[in-house]
Amino acid sequence: MAETSKPIIGIIGGTGDLGTGLAKGWASAGYKVVIGSRSREKAAAAAADLGPGIEGEDNIGAARAADIVILAVPFANHDASLEEIRLVVQGKIVVDAAVPLVPPKVSVVQLPGEGSAAQIAQRILGDGVRVVSAFHNVGAAKLHKGGRADCDVLVFSDDKEARNQVIELAAAVANRGVGGGSLANSAAAEALTSVLIWINRQYKVLGAGINITGLEEAVQA
Numbered sequence: 001m002a003e004t005s006k007p008i009i010g011i012i013g014g015t016g017d018l019g020t021g022l023a024k025g026w027a028s029a030g031y032k033v034v035i036g037s038r039s040r041e042k043a044a045a046a047a048a049d050l051g052p053g054i055e056g057e058d059n060i061g062a063a064r065a066a067d068i069v070i071l072a073v074p075f076a077n078h079d080a081s082l083e084e085i086r087l088v089v090q091g092k093i094v095v096d097a098a099v100p101l102v103p104p105k106v107s108v109v110q111l112p113g114e115g116s117a118a119q120i121a122q123r124i125l126g127d128g129v130r131v132v133s134a135f136h137n138v139g140a141a142k143l144h145k146g147g148r149a150d151c152d153v154l155v156f157s158d159d160k161e162a163r164n165q166v167i168e169l170a171a172a173v174a175n176r177g178v179g180g181g182s183l184a185n186s187a188a189a190e191a192l193t194s195v196l197i198w199i200n201r202q203y204k205v206l207g208a209g210i211n212i213t214g215l216e217e218a219v220q221a
């Protein structure tokens with residue numbers, strides 16, 4: 001961990017809509033954020049536009065600098081991005097936010113044969129990395145509005161401590177993080193993204209999200 005009280009967050013694919021939205025939210029909450037891109041120059045330019053607390057690096061540099069690494073890339077680039085950073089993320093938490101959308105039918109659930117993108121990530125990165133799955137159902141438009149997104153974030157991992165750390169990160173950019181169980185359960189959230197895309201189109205809204213009810217009663221019990 002970094003010597004500060006908050007971990008340094010690296011975002012692979014950090015110049016995209018989701019990556020920049022998450023970066024702004026965490027920087028506003030006092031986290032140091034390093035956004036990564038295949039081009040260091042592109043990442044540095046994006047970081048300068050985003051404001052204080054955010055730096056730009058190439059993907060390997062961002063992953064190396066971070067305590068917790070967020071993978072926010074299109075599914076088409078998912079495996080290659082993981083292979084690129086695999087050696088420098090050993091011993092760290094990697095949060096997979098990728099969704100297995102298959103154009104042109106992105107509003108139709110099409111999960112990979114391995115079960116989920118997160119399970120693919122764990123296979124590629126190996127047992128030396130604690131993989132967490134989260135942020136699939138947070139619309140980038142919600143994050144770019146400023147403040148915390150008005151939705152909950154489902155968080156999955158086989159490692160309880162890593163899951164709890166990411167639940168805390170989620171609470172800094174959204175209503176709250178909610179544990180959803182093991183990494184295998186990530187398939188439900190990944191599939192739900194296609195459902196939310198369909199809802200956005202059907203009802204002509206921008207950024208339909210989810211909220212888990214009943215937790216207030218559970219906490220008070």
